[in-house]
Amino acid sequence: MMNPYLAEFAGTALLMLFGSGVVANVLLEKTKGHDSGWVVISWAWAMAVFLGVYASTALGGSGHLNPAVTLGFAAFAGFDTALVPGYIASQMLGAMVGSSMAWLAYKPHFDATADADLKLATFSTAPAIRHTLWNLVTEAIGTFVLVFGALCIASPADSMGALDALPVALLVLGIGLALGGPTGYAINPARDLGPRIAHALLPISGKRDSDWPYAWIPVVGPIVGGLFGAFLFSCF
Numbered sequence: 001m002m003n004p005y006l007a008e009f010a011g012t013a014l015l016m017l018f019g020s021g022v023v024a025n026v027l028l029e030k031t032k033g034h035d036s037g038w039v040v041i042s043w044a045w046a047m048a049v050f051l052g053v054y055a056s057t058a059l060g061g062s063g064h065l066n067p068a069v070t071l072g073f074a075a076f077a078g079f080d081t082a083l084v085p086g087y088i089a090s091q092m093l094g095a096m097v098g099s100s101m102a103w104l105a106y107k108p109h110f111d112a113t114a115d116a117d118l119k120l121a122t123f124s125t126a127p128a129i130r131h132t133l134w135n136l137v138t139e140a141i142g143t144f145v146l147v148f149g150a151l152c153i154a155s156p157a158d159s160m161g162a163l164d165a166l167p168v169a170l171l172v173l174g175i176g177l178a179l180g181g182p183t184g185y186a187i188n189p190a191r192d193l194g195p196r197i198a199h200a201l202l203p204i205s206g207k208r209d210s211d212w213p214y215a216w217i218p219v220v221g222p223i224v225g226g227l228f229g230a231f232l233f234s235c236f
Contacts, residue, residue: 011056016098018048068226095194139221147229186218
């Protein structure tokens with residue numbers, strides 16, 4: 001069995017390769033999928049979750065791919081707390097690597113795109129209407145649904161399980177379509193912060209700053225929502 005940290009790293013890297021990849025396909029200039037819309041993005045993110053969870057669990061991880069899930073499961077669902085720091089580090093590094101691979105795949109299209117905001121959007125989220133409180137609330141609600149729903153699906157509670165990958169992916173699809181409009185549904189601190197760091201470090205032509213004043217919201221909101229989702233599930 002593979003080291004669970006390496007499994008989480010691999011699963012999160014695949015998650016972000018697909019996730020950053022579809023946003024690049026839809027937003028960047030001269031791609032085959034240019035301007036194909038929100039439904040395409042939501043479906044591909046769901047498939048990203050499916051592949052990432054399936055790969056992580058098959059390789060010996062728990063398929064969390066998300067610090068908010070890991071913390072919620074550790075606090076209220078019996079996940080081994082000793083694994084938490086290594087899981088979160090693996091998820092962050094995997095997200096950085098996966099988003100960097102998507103940049104490499106779309107490098108000519110990054111070069112052909114003048115809008116620096118669109119380049120940043122392939123790495124990290126941004127709100128449609130910037131409002132600190134309501135952006136935080138939206139991220140917390142989305143992650144509450146994710147963690148509560150994942151716990152309803154997962155068996156045993158400390159592991160998603162490869163067979164649970166598809167229903168979890170469909171759950172993420174629903175979150176994207178129903179709740180993703182206000183903030184772009186990060187619902188995952190590693191999914192947003194890791195790629196945002198990668199954006200800051202990579203030699204991306206014509207890039208802007210990495211919008212650090214907003215960066216704490218898709219970290220804190222998901223953690224709060226994930227903890228509440230796991231707590232509420234434990235009450236039942």
